Amino acid sequence: MRWVAAGLLLILLLLQTRLWTGDGSVPAVLRLDSAVDAQRAENAELDERNRALAADVADLRQGVDGIEERARRELGMVGEGERFYLVIDNDDR
16 A cells, blocks of 8 residues: 555656646746737737838828828928928027
């Protein structure tokens, strides 16, 4: 009877060791869960950026208004028949 109890205790210890160390252990699963959460957060940010870029592309494909707006904003271009005025605020110095 002692041998059976000792054998069962040994098996229990081996199973517990496997549960707390190695691949598939509780700490490894917790680390993987946190890595999955971090990746999901990063994916959500990238999805938002992709939606914004897709909206820009759709706007540029629809007509010249998007192109003109982008040229004014990013390149400082002025349309034909328009005047450019530069206002300098003395409070910024």
